[in-house]
Amino acid sequence: MMGKRKAVIFAFCCGAVVLLTACGQSSQELAKTPGEYVKRAEELILSGETKGNLSDALKDYEKALKLDERSAEAYLGAADVYIRRLDFEQALQILQTGLDKTGGDPDIAAKIKELESGNVKDSQGRLRRRSIYSEDGQLLRYYALTYDESGINDSITSFDASGAMTGFVKLDPDRSDGRVTNAVFGERRGNVVPEIQELDAEGRVVKRTRYYADWAVNFSEIYTYDQNGRVIREDVWNQDGKLTSYQMYKYDGSGQMTEEWFYDADGSLHGHKAFTYDANGNRIRTDQYDRTGQLLRYATFEYDSRNYLLKETRFSADGTLWDTTVYQDGQQIGHKDYEGDTLQDSSQNG
Incomplete structure (x- = not known):
């Protein structure tokens, strides 16, 4: 009799084990x-x-x-x-x-x-792809962005219109060692290239070194600040460590930059720019002059109600239209060069 009771109890327990296993699987997967x-x-x-x-x-x-x-x-x-x-x-x-x-x-x-x-964000609102188009809607190039586990942008890759990769930069935004690795756009082609910024004790950029895609030095810029923390001089050095030129900056009483003066390495004046602002502090015009003070070209800027840049238009001194760049949410989304009525793809020049 005792043996039968043990058998029944054992059978009941085994049945319970099977039931629990089945229920467990159901709750985790099937159901x-x-x-x-x-x-x-x-x-x-x-x-x-x-x-x-x-x-x-x-x-x-x-x-x-x-x-x-x-x-x-x-x-x-x-x-x-x-x-x-x-x-x-x-x-x-x-x-x-x-x-x-x-x-x-x-x-x-x-x-x-x-x-x-062509301009795509993930479900958290972070930009993953940014595309640049000509004014008539032709894709010129695009950029793809990745993020680390904490959500910080950690790489940017550039591609041409065919999808061929033109540049890649692994970003290092950590400022604790006094250095920051950024990605910037290569001149004219729009490919991304690396740039390292060196910071002083106050976190200001005191040196910026631009590299080619293979990490060969392109040029460096060294900055001097006034007592108000504004850049007043910028020295440009070539890849051989030779001073090639420098700029001096002037500001108005509200701290807005009003003039930028360009000099050759020997101190001879090369030209200057003058900047005009609206009541919101947005730069609305830039005039560029040669060393004699003759106007060479100018640019106008338009903004939306949020003070985001919408459009930049450049002209020659006589008012001939050079090019137009359009923006959305502060990001460039289109560009058109003009030569008569012909579109020129600036990403293929230089």
Whole structure:
């Protein structure tokens, strides 16, 4: 009798173990809803943008879509993973599928429009791709940005219109060692090249060294400040460490720069610029003169209601239009050079 009781108890316990195992699996996998998968994926990404987290998040979005192929949130989430991976074509394909499966979800449609614009942000609002177009809508070049686990921009890559990489810079924004590595645009071509800034004890940039893509020195600039912390002199040195020129700066009573004077290394005047501002402190005009004081060219600037630059237009001294650059939210989105009525792609010059 005792043996039978033990057998029954054992059988009951084993059954309970099997039941609990089945229930455990069900609660973790089989019974999880699409919304729960989406939420877990979002939490993974927000916990730190690592390759592992992105991979696991994508799996959760895919599981959500297996359970509900009409989940707009899952399509948007999966596309966001590819955007963070800089795979914009795959992101677009997923969203186009989602648009069809959801019957035209407006959020998916809006994200497709954003991707097609070439200026793309991730779900946290951080820029991932910035495209530069000519005024007639032709792609000139674009830039792709990555971020570290804490959300700090840690690299920029430049591409030409065909998608060929033209530059890459690994950024180092840490100022604790008195040095900062930035990415700047190479002259005319628009490719990114590295630049190292050296800081003084007050955190001001005292030296800026520009490099070529292969890290060969291009030139350096050394800055001198007045007692108010304003730059009053800038010395330019070539790659051989020789002074080639310098600039002197003047300011008005409100601290706005009003004049910039250019000198050759021997101190002879080369020319100067004069700056005009509106009531909001926005620079609205720059006039450039030669060494005799003759006007060479000028530029005008237009702003939106938030004081973001909208348009920069440059003219020769007689008012002939040179070029126009347009901006959105302070970022360049288009450029047009004029030679008569002919568009000149400035990214191919120099």
